[in-house]
Amino acid sequence: MKKLNSKVAGAITNLSYTFVANIICTLISMAIVAVVPKALGTVEYGYWQLYGFYGSYIGFFHLGWADGIYLRYGGKEYKELDKKLFHSQFWLLFAFEMLVAVGVAIFAVFFVEDSSKKVIFYMLALCCILQLPRGMLQYVLQGTNRIKEYAKNVLAEKLIYGVSVVVMVSLGVRDFRFLLLADLAAKLITLVTICWRCRDIVISKAMNFAASVQEAWENITVGVKLMFANVASMLIIGIVRFAIERVWSVEVFGQVSLTLSISNMLMLFISAVSVVMFPLLKRTPQEKWADNYIFLRTTLVVPMLAILMAYYPAKVILSAWLPQYAESLSYMALMFPMCMYEGKMSMIISTYLKALRRENLMLAVNLISVCLSLLTTGIIVYSLKNLPLAVVSILGLLAFRSILAEVFLARILEIEVGTDILLEVAMTIIFIWSSWIVRGWAGVGIYLGAYVVYLLLKRKDIAGTFRIVKETFRPSATAE
Template sequence: MNTKFKSILENITYTFTANIFTMLISVIMTLILPKFLGVTDYSYYQLYIFFISYVGFFHFGWIDGIYLKIGGMEYDDLNKNSYVSQFWILNIFEIIVAFVVSIFAVRFIKDVDKSFILVVTSICGVITILRTYLLFILQSTNRIKEYAKYTRMDRFIYFVLVILFLFLGFDNYKFILYIDIFSKLVALILCIGETKDIVFGKISIDKNIFLEIFDNISIGIKLMLANIASMLIIGVVRFGIQNNWDIETFGKVSLTLNISNLLMTFINAVAVIMFPLLRREEESNLPKIYTMLRNTLMLFLYMMLIFYYPMKLILSAWLPQYTDSLRYMALLFPICIYESKMSMLVNTYLKSFRKEKYMLIINAISLALSAVLTVVSVFMLNNLTLAILSIVFLLGFRCILGEIVLTKTMNILIYKDIILETALTLIFICSSWFINNIFCLAIYICFYLIYVFIKRKEIKETILIFRKFVRQ
């Protein structure tokens, strides 16, 4: 086994172990919280999760710029004094933002629970952004072991305390939010202990440091806007659901989305290490690596759809109060395919080629389409099923558009694969939605085997390339 592959395998093992751990906690939380909190409290908790997913954008591309700029560099080669100064300036800036948001929430939002959630979100946002700053530096400089360690730390603390409080009878969603803030704060403190040389040191507040900050923002702003647009693709639909139906409906749909996204934990184990590795790779090798990764990933992802029906039966028995919403898994389960491919391959490669502008355009087009479909399905037709179906359509559209743009850059033809995969996705959705019994599983397995047979040549070639790479 060559040294390079051994290093990659070690990094994947670190992140995979961390993500498996995180996934197990996510699974347990997904199953336990709705069981003990009740539908209304769980729905407010989901609203908090919805809000907290957007706080990372309040650094306005600052951290993204650092991530893109130093991707592939060695940690020891960084100008530590610059990052010490930026850490503390970022800290002050985010506290000001959190204060403004909290004042707005208290004075202008009449719903007491929603106001409380927004205040807690703003506080948690400061902690989250500072930890992201440190974690992105670790990730982009290929310190994957430390990155993986401090990524899972807060989830472990969170899990233990939530179980303890639920056991003691604290079944109010507010206690869960307090625990989330506390666990993130402890994880931040521990992460600071690992990266003392970029937190504590000489602070320079001069023209040069502000020029550096503005340069990082100018580099990262397109990536940040692309990420905002990416999240809003689903966010606009969820916002429409939250406004047009009650909080319980929002919570039930959110639960189904969470279950459908659980597979992303596995994919993120590989996606985390991809960017620094690709930045160090010869550009001429990237198309071959892409083909190998794509063939492996799609084979795995479409195989995972087989577990939909057994999972639905188990969840319906465990959470009978959510049985009506779990039916929507038939529509939403394929989002793991498009989100995984987008995260691991399309976005990572576009960032490696420094094509953030294309990422922004692709996501902006998809966001505009999301707004149109939300208006039609939610506000004009008042159709929840159509609104949920639009989510998988939008993510599929964005992924296909992104891959077409990327593969043109690398001069790779993937149209046959896109047609095959779209057909397999439609077969899964139609059989699961209209048949909705064990026969839907048999139908999908038959078509999946046909897909494998059609792809047999590419699969063999991928295995040969992989073996050659390992032995080099």
Template sequence: MNIKLSNILRNFSYTLVANFLSMIISIVLILIVPKFISAIDYGYWQLYIFYSSYTAYMSFGLTDGIYLRYGGKEYSNLNKPVFVSQFWLLVLFNILVYFIIIISYINNAVDYNKIIVVLLACISGILVVPRSLLNFTLQATNRIKEYSLIILIERLSYFILVILFLTFGLDNFEHLIISDIAGKSLSILYAFYVSKELVIGKMPKIYITLNEIKTNISVGSKLLIANLASLLIIGIVRFFIERNWGVETFGKISLTLSISNMLMIFINAVSIVLFPTLRRTSRESLAKIYKTMSTILMVILFGLLILYYPAEIILSNWLPHYTESLIYLGLLFPMCIFESKTSMLINTYLKTLRKENMMLIFNLITVCLSFLVTIITIYILNDLNLTILSIVALLAFRSIISELYVSKILNINLIRNNLFDIFLTMAFISITWFFNFPLGFILYLICYTIYLLIKSKEIANIIRGFKIFSKGNI
């Protein structure tokens, strides 16, 4: 086995373990928390997770720029003093920004519980944004082991505290949020330890730091806005669901989204390792790798959709109070197909090819479409079913137009593959909506078998592609 493949597999093993444990923790929390807390408390907890997912974007592209500029570099060769000054300026900036947000919200809010949610989400942001500078630097310089441990410490601490609180009957949403913040705090301490040269040390002259910040923001702002727009595609729909149908319905739909998104934890593990590796890969080999990985990914993901029926049966019996929302699981389950492809393959390739501007354009187009569709389905039609179905449609639209662009750059034809993906997704949604187990299970299994037969030649090429990869011909 060549050294390059050995390093990739070793790094992947670190992220695999960390993200696999994170996925197990997420599954357990998804199953346990709604069982022991009220639907309204679960709604506020999900609202905190929703808000805190946006606080991480208060770096204004600084950390994203570091990730792009230093991707593939060696950690030992970094100009550490420049990172130290950027880190502490980012800390001070975020304290100021979130203080203003908290004061502004308190002066205008009427829901006391939402005030608590916003306050704690801002505290989370103060912790997460500076840590992202360290995380991105570790990822970019291929220190995947340390990055994985940071994530693992956060998730394990969070999980243990949630279980302890629930065990002692502390079952309100505030304690769940405190558990999350405590986990983030402990992970930051470890991040400080493994990258202390980026936190403590002599700082350069201010003009050097400002020039570096300007460059990083200039490079990273497009990626940050692209990622933020990506989050808004679903975020806009979720925001208006909460506004129109309330916190409790928001929580129930969020539970279904969380179940559908569990596979993304594993997919993100792959993309973390893939980016610095592709940055070191020749342009000629990128097309071969893309086609091979796309085939592997889609065959696996469509196969995993079979898990819907046992999951729906188990969850309906375990969480009877959420049976009403679990009927939407069949509509949302396929979202992992398009989100996974976009996150792991398409966006990773766009970043590798330094086409962040196109990623931004595709995401902004889809955000505008999301806003338009949401207004129609919620405020004109007032139809929750169509609103939820629109999430999958929007993610599919963004994935397809982005992949068509990547395929044009790589000079490969993927239109046929996209048509098969759309057909099988529509078949799955239709079958799960109209047919229960076991007939629905059998019908989808037949469709998936036909899909495998059609893709048999591409599946056969996977073995050839892996042989090329293992010999180091990339």
């Protein structure tokens, strides 16, 4: 039997695990988006979204510890790892997160007045203990190319949480606190299962305490830049969302967050690829990185621009299903293109910068974008109090960050992407104009026509991509 190149076959196998897992995760997310806002009402849903919003920043509380492990040991085989060293790192991190959790709970007691928000902070304190040590082990599995185990753990959390939420809502639960408990239960179960999966790390002999602390310090000093880059990345949108909650209300925050959740569903598929990309790229000769970048870029952007057309039926269906959110769902027209820019950043640009160990560059780009976010939020939200403009600023900020990072990366790889960037900006503007201003079938026709023109302009790159795929999947002459 003829077979593919072993590296390609391994990448396809790993991708298949994450792809299937992310398809299921997407379906679960769709079910949650369809059921929860309709059942809870706008205020309770707003608090539920607020928990998710604050929870997205929990990664800040490992100080880059797990990021450093990922960067330093990513690309190695799992069997090559020093299990005593990783055992010490896991339990030191666990003890540290216990202290962090106590700090978060004390903060809630003395500084949070809203009783619902107080509950959210208590839940977040528990989340630190359950999520961050598990995250370290997930990084170990991901970095050592044990993608199957990683994908199973991620999928298990989504399944447990999604099924629990749907069951509770079906039984008449309308209190967001019970949904938060379901989230914590899912995190606890998957923490226990991943500990068992990595039991040769979790249950092992410990290193000398001083050596363990020294190793932790090295991981933190390496990973802190990436951590700050990641936190700064989230702050770009987070600053705008936080200001919306402050200037308007938790209810409006929930409505805007719903449209963000729908737009971000497409990112789950991209995450499936980005998980596999880092260890694969680290094992690829660096002289091939530039050509691979052009191939990956075309493979991602061309379909993403087509997928934007899903906005039109999605808007009609969701407005009929969630009439109380019908007005806010129109903001999807302003947010959908963010998937393309976030997709490029997550799957390709960030992966390349990590592999090149350019954490400083990632941090600088994200900090510049955060400063711009602060400036635009101050003007648009606090001075003008213009909600649609605040929403479109989210897209503008993410596009700015993606473009700036890609320009720097293109210089490092010595490739030309300026024309492609301009074409994508033009397609983004046409999509917003056709869906937000023109609307209806006329809007669909305008964007479809623009996309056909785009395909004609990119026909050489698309043909080249198909040629590479065909050559990659051509069976070798070696018999199995």
